Amino acid sequence: MFTIQYELHMSTTPKSVDSSFSKRCVVRDSLNGLREGILKDLNAHWVDDDALTIRQWYNKNAKAEMRSAYIAIPTGMGKATKGTSFAVEIFVDMDLYLVRTREEEESELQTVGQKRKASGTRGASKRAKSLTSHAPLESCFDNGSTINSLPLVKPATTIYFTRIICTVDANTSAPSLSEADTVEAGLLERDELEVASGSEGRTKKLYGIIIEGQQYVAKKLVNAGEGLVEGGVPVATALKCLTTDIVCLMRLRSFMDQFYARAREYGAEVANLRVSDGFLIKVFETKPNNAEVNRPSVQAVYLVEPRRASTVAFKFTGTMSISSNRDKRTQTVLAFIHYVLQITACKYMFADMQGSLEILADQQQSVMVLFDPMTHTPEKLLGLGDHGLAGIQKFIEFHQCSTICRRLQLCRNERLASTCKHLQRGQATVRDNPYIDQEDELEYDQNHGSDKEE
Numbered sequence: 001m002f003t004i005q006y007e008l009h010m011s012t013t014p015k016s017v018d019s020s021f022s023k024r025c026v027v028r029d030s031l032n033g034l035r036e037g038i039l040k041d042l043n044a045h046w047v048d049d050d051a052l053t054i055r056q057w058y059n060k061n062a063k064a065e066m067r068s069a070y071i072a073i074p075t076g077m078g079k080a081t082k083g084t085s086f087a088v089e090i091f092v093d094m095d096l097y098l099v100r101t102r103e104e105e106e107s108e109l110q111t112v113g114q115k116r117k118a119s120g121t122r123g124a125s126k127r128a129k130s131l132t133s134h135a136p137l138e139s140c141f142d143n144g145s146t147i148n149s150l151p152l153v154k155p156a157t158t159i160y161f162t163r164i165i166c167t168v169d170a171n172t173s174a175p176s177l178s179e180a181d182t183v184e185a186g187l188l189e190r191d192e193l194e195v196a197s198g199s200e201g202r203t204k205k206l207y208g209i210i211i212e213g214q215q216y217v218a219k220k221l222v223n224a225g226e227g228l229v230e231g232g233v234p235v236a237t238a239l240k241c242l243t244t245d246i247v248c249l250m251r252l253r254s255f256m257d258q259f260y261a262r263a264r265e266y267g268a269e270v271a272n273l274r275v276s277d278g279f280l281i282k283v284f285e286t287k288p289n290n291a292e293v294n295r296p297s298v299q300a301v302y303l304v305e306p307r308r309a310s311t312v313a314f315k316f317t318g319t320m321s322i323s324s325n326r327d328k329r330t331q332t333v334l335a336f337i338h339y340v341l342q343i344t345a346c347k348y349m350f351a352d353m354q355g356s357l358e359i360l361a362d363q364q365q366s367v368m369v370l371f372d373p374m375t376h377t378p379e380k381l382l383g384l385g386d387h388g389l390a391g392i393q394k395f396i397e398f399h400q401c402s403t404i405c406r407r408l409q410l411c412r413n414e415r416l417a418s419t420c421k422h423l424q425r426g427q428a429t430v431r432d433n434p435y436i437d438q439e440d441e442l443e444y445d446q447n448h449g450s451d452k453e454e
Helices: 031-045 054-061 064-070 094-111 114-120 122-131 235-266 328-343 388-398 403-407 413-424
Strands: 002-006 024-028 156-168 175-179 184-192 204-211 214-221 273-275 279-284 298-306 349-351 354-360 365-371 374-376
Touching (some): 156 235, 175 235, 184 279, 204 298, 214 235, 235 273, 235 279, 235 298, 235 328, 235 365, 235 374, 273 328, 328 388, 328 413, 349 388
Parallel strands (some): 273 365
Antiparallel strands (some): 156 175, 156 279, 204 214, 214 298, 279 298, 349 374, 354 365
């Protein structure tokens, strides 16, 4: 492991070090890990400027150490640079642009008139010609080059299991669990997976597993709140706790779908978030026969999720804390938690929100995939990590509504706090069904939150 020290320069000039960032150290053993560690640190340091006015942005970046990077004016612009001014550059990834627009460009080149070709499509003609070029192809594919650099063979055990699937009703959020009667086989790695420093969990151990040629992560419960159990907690306890976890994960996905539907309806600009898929597996001690009525004893239970490329976890909230970052992802997560509190009348709240970045092959962009959420409920119904109304009230106390909250027309924090007090006194005015209808939703105050841009 190497300890690498680095500092942040705002431009190529020697005195452009960002003094507010100072020198940092990161411990990593690979270049990929080094990059992920630095980016995680940088993303937490910088804020999202989307909500700033142009004047606020200018005043923020007109400082001496920032000016050369953000307010520099290209030469030759004449009188346009007098007074308060700055230049904006737009960068276009031509490779992605050509892939997206190839059909449109080729169609335009065939149909536009001669005058249009001469004045407006010279660049397009040149790019179209490059598509049929005979130059050698380029690729970032790496085949390992030598036999000495092949990956190590990891020891694994063949396991036999049944799969438990959880679904959630879109209207009531009531969960349903279904166990398949077909016995499946998989390869479970014997050694625990290595994760990035600071991303380790305290209640589960992670193992690689291959099912039908696809890579997954199998999470084994080793701490159910009574201390670490090296070989894993009893099967009955693991099944109960992991069932709670999979229900929470699927509810997160269901509520997130509703959140994005509301964002589209109200025209709110939110970050691109996704929720991990998942299911439970019950592993048998010996290979069972599908025709047998009495199957072998269950040896272990795992929560299984798709394996992600990155092991670095980004924390947006803790069990009893929330991030103060102002970037769009964090603000989207916090607005989502606010939204769920509103539509459930403070009877369900997501906590310990975290995720990892995943590259989407179909969209050629990164997306934050959320996993392993925890929840607070007024009656502390959900076991480990459920701090009841104390956890809900802690979020309401420290949450500051963002532009996203206001755009979604979410209720004021005072209304949430009032609802919590009613629940605490057992005098809630909502119906017995904890999930209230749209027309009975906690009302929105048009002037809620601060009118000042953050």
